[in-house]
Amino acid sequence: MTKADLVDEVVRASKLSKKQAETIVNTVFASIVDALQGDDKIELRGFGSFRVRRRRSRQGRNPKTGARVHVPEKRIPYFKPGKELKDLINSDASGAEPVRGPDDSGGA
Secondary structure, three states: OOHHHHHHHHHHHHOOOHHHHHHHHHHHHHHHHHHHHOOOOEEEOOOEEEEEEEEOOEEEEOOOOOOEEEEOOEEEEEEEEOHHHHHHHHOOOOOOOOOOOOOOOOOO
């Protein structure tokens, strides 16, 4: 799904104009970015949370030349899905139990 698809979905669900829906989507995204820039945490109940993680500076290497390069510290946005979102993604449409992968023990 692209940002344009999301705008179209807001138009369809809300009966707003495309321009109004685009403003809403852009405002939501800008609010998330502003909060993350301020090191705030965003929690959307039932969906997930956005946080900023810090990566320490380190020594890397240029894969082409093999020369050592300094990689500075950086902040990385991180999304952690909520339990409800995970359950919705892992269940089928009939509402049956979530499908378990080979790594899931299922308590057995």
